[in-house]
Amino acid sequence: MRLSENGSAKTDPGVLTNCTVCPRNCYANRFSENRGYCNAGAGFEIASICAHKGEEPPISGLNGICNVFFYRCNLQCIYCQNCQISTNSNQKIFKEWSLAEVLDRICSILDSGCKALGFVSPSHMIPQIIAITEAVKKTGRNPVIIYNTNAYDKVDVLKSLEGIVDVYLPDLKYADAELAKELSDASDYPLVAQKAIAEMYRQKGAPLITDADGQAISGLIIRHLVLPGQVNNSMNVLRFIANDISTKVHISLMSQYNPVTAVIGHRFLGRSLSEVEYEEVVAEMEKLGLERGWIQALESSSNYLPDFCYEHPFEKKVK
């Protein structure tokens, strides 16, 4: 699964003409105007490439991670915190990059001290990711490659990333199919994501290998965002990890849910997570023996909201 030698996705006659890159299996021609579910084209549709220090400590490292934020997404979560860029509506994308521009930007950030290169919302952009990674490695740079995904990924596609991705950073959102349908338009999400995470675990196992600075260089970290009113879903997600993956895997439990405009008035998403709800989930995590990882403090959730109108979306400077 790759793009053409010169890196122009527009000239590739391969996988994107009949797209089955993600579990939606649209068979869309992404070179045409007749796009698939994600509405993504065949080029480098990227909202931002920036250094980001707000990830888990072994992901950000001392100087932040160089994150590539793609436009659009193969899930359409109604509460998405990155909804400015993740929507698949027909809105014009802010910018389509050339591979040379992508490479230039990534290299300048890596040269400023970032050791890792992360791809955020990557599941619909696998050929582009492979092209970018190959181009970066050809320059002699060898960043740690992080796959920061919603876990709505196909197992065979993940197999094709073996040896390319160093650290998998999936978000396991739901154990409940009805909830997945209502909130993310994907009733098969639990089944698909569970298989995807089992494949990531097959590739990486439980150990999180770090360098002398504590930066992750190989492994798997499973994220879970606790949603208000959905304690049972969170508990079932954690039970799946403990019972079907491993109690030794690293988990990042997140409390940073913040209601976006689209869910104001929603019957349970219209408010923040309560302390009682979060404590119940944390207690279950401890009861299950899931001891490795991070439990985010329940604090001001608006601190984590990016604004992609800025060149640095998390620092909100330089329009």
Ligand code: SF4
């Ligand atoms: S990547 Fe996009 S077009 Fe391809 S199968 Fe997934 S949703 Fe459909």
